[in-house]
Amino acid sequence: MDSEDLLMALRTGVTPFLGLPQQLEPSAVPGVVLGAPFDGGVLNRPGARLGPWALRAATLGLGRAAMPFRLQGHDLGGRTLAALDWVDGGNIPTRPFSIPDALDAVEAAVHGWSSLGARTLLLGGDHLMTLGALRAHSRIRGPLGLLHLDAHPDAGTGEAWGTGHHHGTWLRSAIQEGLVDPRHTVTLGVRAPRFDSEEIVFLLNAGVRLWTPLDLKDPRLLSQLQGDIARVGQVPAYVSVDLDVLDPAFCPAVAEPVPGGLSALDVFTLLACLRNVGWVGADIMELAPTLPGADDSARVAAHIALQLLS
Numbered sequence: 001m002d003s004e005d006l007l008m009a010l011r012t013g014v015t016p017f018l019g020l021p022q023q024l025e026p027s028a029v030p031g032v033v034l035g036a037p038f039d040g041g042v043l044n045r046p047g048a049r050l051g052p053w054a055l056r057a058a059t060l061g062l063g064r065a066a067m068p069f070r071l072q073g074h075d076l077g078g079r080t081l082a083a084l085d086w087v088d089g090g091n092i093p094t095r096p097f098s099i100p101d102a103l104d105a106v107e108a109a110v111h112g113w114s115s116l117g118a119r120t121l122l123l124g125g126d127h128l129m130t131l132g133a134l135r136a137h138s139r140i141r142g143p144l145g146l147l148h149l150d151a152h153p154d155a156g157t158g159e160a161w162g163t164g165h166h167h168g169t170w171l172r173s174a175i176q177e178g179l180v181d182p183r184h185t186v187t188l189g190v191r192a193p194r195f196d197s198e199e200i201v202f203l204l205n206a207g208v209r210l211w212t213p214l215d216l217k218d219p220r221l222l223s224q225l226q227g228d229i230a231r232v233g234q235v236p237a238y239v240s241v242d243l244d245v246l247d248p249a250f251c252p253a254v255a256e257p258v259p260g261g262l263s264a265l266d267v268f269t270l271l272a273c274l275r276n277v278g279w280v281g282a283d284i285m286e287l288a289p290t291l292p293g294a295d296d297s298a299r300v301a302a303h304i305a306l307q308l309l310s
Ligand SMILES: [Mn+2]
Pocket: 127, 150, 152, 154, 167, 242
């Protein structure tokens, strides 16, 4: 974001993500940021429908290129940085009262951009909206690899609530619909208390690799972890970040915070493993700015986005 973008944001009151050019109609750009302002899939604490606004505001004045993890021994290569040539495609007009309509809207919007070759970054919105994006990308590229960061397995049946679709069911749907290839799917940071073991058993039987925060910190498992993440990138990959993967100390403004989670630096480091792999789509979900700690949570989320785009 340069001074002209800053002045424009102050003048108009509009803050495109990272000050990127706004462009509402799909075109053949390298990548697009899209808001998904829907939280009809949230069980307990709503507010994620306002996530895209908070995420955009949190990027006001932020540099567009992440600092390298280390400067010692690193060659910054002069002062010029490659421009981030993405656009902000605005919000997908999801209707707040219909889950099927919202999923269709997300699928159509993501497909519109992706079919022209654009990578997509979805700003949630509740985690159910990921299903719409996965439907769109897999329609073009077939079953996807998935790097999934989350405190929860999100593989519930939905039976207890009388629906197949809420923010804790989308991964089961994605596997059952053949949108993701479970052998190229990894869930990192899972730790939420269980009602039973059904979700975990379902994922493990399907071939999904599951890692708790303590597993992630075990140095003996490092090469196994790197192997699992590399396997995600052997097919067209999607990256889904539920912000509740972070410890509530870093990111409390999510529907279902779970103590004992990852730090911001943990998440940055994990995402960096995919840097050489590339991905076709990603999302950052569940920021609920109506909840306490919204400002700090949005800031962490914005920096996660920056790491993804760097
Ligand atoms: Mn989730």
